[in-house]
Amino acid sequence: MLRFRLSTTLLLAATCSLMTAERAITCGSEGNVQRLSCDDGVISVQTALYGRADAVTCSEGRPPAQLTNTQCSQVGTVDVVKKRCDGKRECELNINIFYTSDPCKRTYKYLETTYTCLPAIHLDACEGSLAQLQCDQGQVIFVYGADYGRSDQTTCIYQRPLNQIQNISCSNPTGKVADSCNGKNSCTIAVSNSVFGNPCIGTYKYLKVVYTCNCSHPGTTPVTTQLP
Numbered sequence: 482m483l484r485f486r487l488s489t490t491l492l493l494a495a496t497c498s499l500m501t502a503e504r505a506i507t508c509g510s511e512g513n514v515q516r517l518s519c520d521d522g523v524i525s526v527q528t529a530l531y532g533r534a535d536a537v538t539c540s541e542g543r544p545p546a547q548l549t550n551t552q553c554s555q556v557g558t559v560d561v562v563k564k565r566c567d568g569k570r571e572c573e574l575n576i577n578i579f580y581t582s583d584p585c586k587r588t589y590k591y592l593e594t595t596y597t598c599l600p601a602i603h604l605d606a607c608e609g610s611l612a613q614l615q616c617d618q619g620q621v622i623f624v625y626g627a628d629y630g631r632s633d634q635t636t637c638i639y640q641r642p643l644n645q646i647q648n649i650s651c652s653n654p655t656g657k658v659a660d661s662c663n664g665k666n667s668c669t670i671a672v673s674n675s676v677f678g679n680p681c682i683g684t685y686k687y688l689k690v691v692y693t694c695n696c697s698h699p700g701t702t703p704v705t706t707q708l709p
């Protein structure tokens with residue numbers, strides 16, 4: 482039993498650490514902008530430092546006195562960056578937003594962020610069916626958005642009369658999928674008016690979900706409060 486548990490943990494740790502992290506460094510001069518982006522998937526910020534942790538980064542043309550303090554970091558930086566960037570395909574951070582409090586006045590600071598790109602999964606489930614969200618073992622669901630309605634004339638149209646698929650401006654963003662699925666390995670939810678209400682009577686609808694499978698770190702509780 483003990484042995485089994487141990488090997489499972491190691492396997493999960495291996496899968497999750499295989500994801501390569503991207504690194505972005507932006508020197509702290511006024512107006513500098515840091516851009517994070519993912520070609521595939523969405524940003525998941527791992528670490529963020531505003532301050533100085535070594536004497537070399539962003540040292541060009543700077544007097545030594547501005548580089549000697551290598552233990553300078555602004556508290557809460559990672560939360561700021563996460564809030565602005567997590568779940569997005571790309572984001573921009575103007576360095577000025579960190580000027581509000583200065584952790585070490587005479588030191589020339591920089592913003593160093595590491596992040597990974599989590600693959601985003603797009604799921605469409607027709608009205609009357611069951612939507613199934615599923616992650617690999619050791620990963621947990623994190624829902625970015627869910628919408629119950631109709632926004633095109635190509636999804637869920639099989640054997641439907643035209644008048645049921647005509648209205649494509651039927652949108653009803655819902656937090657219910659996040660509420661019941663976030664932090665779980667898999668989850669099933671009925672795609673029906675009784676669950677989501679009926680945003681457009683007479684239209685045959687579907688549920689659109691965008692989610693990722695996060696590596697679940699033992700001991701961390703799933704964050705569900707960051708949803709819009």
Ligand SMILES: *[C@@H]1O[C@H](CO)[C@@H](O)[C@H](O)[C@H]1NC(C)=O
Nearest residue numbers: 524525567568623695703704
């Ligand atoms: C999952 O990843 C998203 C995007 O990076 C992040 O906002 C969220 O906090 C993560 N959730 C967990 C449980 O790690």
Ligand SMILES: *[C@@H]1O[C@H](CO)[C@@H](O)[C@H](O)[C@H]1NC(C)=O
Nearest residue numbers: 648649650651652680681682
């Ligand atoms: C589509 O449905 C919505 C919601 O019921 C309604 O507000 C809108 O007027 C409808 N559009 C058309 C073109 O029928």
